[in-house]
Amino acid sequence: MPKVVKGKVKWHHPTKGILKPMVRAIEEFDMIRDGDRVLVCLSGGKDSLSMLHALRQYQFIARKKGVSFEMGAVTVDPMTPTYNPAPLIPYLAELGLEYLFERQGILAKAEETADQIASICSYCSRMKRGRIYAAARRHNYNVIALGQHLDDLSESFFMSVFHNGLLRTMKAHYRVTEGDLRVIRPLLYVRERELRSFAESRALPVIAENCPACFEEPKERHRVKQLLAQQELLFPRLASSLQRAMKPLYAKNRVGLESRPLPNGSCAPALQTTVVEEEEGESGDEMFPQGC
Numbered sequence: 001m002p003k004v005v006k007g008k009v010k011w012h013h014p015t016k017g018i019l020k021p022m023v024r025a026i027e028e029f030d031m032i033r034d035g036d037r038v039l040v041c042l043s044g045g046k047d048s049l050s051m052l053h054a055l056r057q058y059q060f061i062a063r064k065k066g067v068s069f070e071m072g073a074v075t076v077d078p079m080t081p082t083y084n085p086a087p088l089i090p091y092l093a094e095l096g097l098e099y100l101f102e103r104q105g106i107l108a109k110a111e112e113t114a115d116q117i118a119s120i121c122s123y124c125s126r127m128k129r130g131r132i133y134a135a136a137r138r139h140n141y142n143v144i145a146l147g148q149h150l151d152d153l154s155e156s157f158f159m160s161v162f163h164n165g166l167l168r169t170m171k172a173h174y175r176v177t178e179g180d181l182r183v184i185r186p187l188l189y190v191r192e193r194e195l196r197s198f199a200e201s202r203a204l205p206v207i208a209e210n211c212p213a214c215f216e217e218p219k220e221r222h223r224v225k226q227l228l229a230q231q232e233l234l235f236p237r238l239a240s241s242l243q244r245a246m247k248p249l250y251a252k253n254r255v256g257l258e259s260r261p262l263p264n265g266s267c268a269p270a271l272q273t274t275v276v277e278e279e280e281g282e283s284g285d286e287m288f289p290q291g292c
Helices: 016-028 047-065 088-095 106-112 120-138 150-164 192-199 219-234 238-250
Strands: 037-041 070-077 099-103 144-147 174-176 182-184 259-261 267-269
Touching: 016 047, 016 192, 037 047, 037 088, 037 120, 047 070, 047 192, 070 120, 088 099, 099 120, 106 120, 120 144, 150 219, 150 238, 219 238
Parallel strands: 037 070, 037 144, 070 099, 144 182
Antiparallel strands: 174 182, 259 267
16 A cells, blocks of 8 residues: 655656647647636546646646636545555645545445346446535535546447447546536546556555456456557557547537437437537446446
């Protein structure tokens, strides 16, 4: 477990490989606006911790462009024996950032009602998201920042195709059903390897998360990750190609270009593009509950 040494914690400037594509995504999808209060979702993983530092740097960039926003962080502790995000509490205190630490026995509750739940992954994801939304509203945050990156979106796309027969992935920016919160993914164009390198080189306090309900590791997502890594050796521009190919799917609030099931069980793309509010059950875990 990482240790936080008082007086040794500081903000780190993100690398060009993180900051440049992140700024591009934020501005392309109008993710952060003047006066916003952005709540960064921290799991303690390399991605969310790297995003926290990158968004801190973006505050200075945005200010020069006349956009001022506040930032805080939130973690939901599901109270499982294999995951303890408590070391993040002193870390965020040293950084001087408002930190909402939410504790809820999600896994225990899921196990109690296992016969009524189709997927524990899906249940846990919904419960975490609900707790985050409640915390954001309670503390007057209007934007929730999630840390999924380009590799995550690519993997989700193929998992949806393989398992659900749908052209679908996570959205870049959308508004929740109630209309009071916006959800953004600033790392949309950032590669996972950039985040891993940054977290390791800056010794960020990364906390491993292993859910016993998912057999200790996200096996299905790992298989797709390996598949894409093998293909990237043959096609070095695979990531950028997938980024362009998926754009109609992750573009802000656009779901009309996703394939939709037909009555006979087949799928076809919708003929019209409509602008709608995204459903709350949109996270990667909920979209693909098969051991992902």
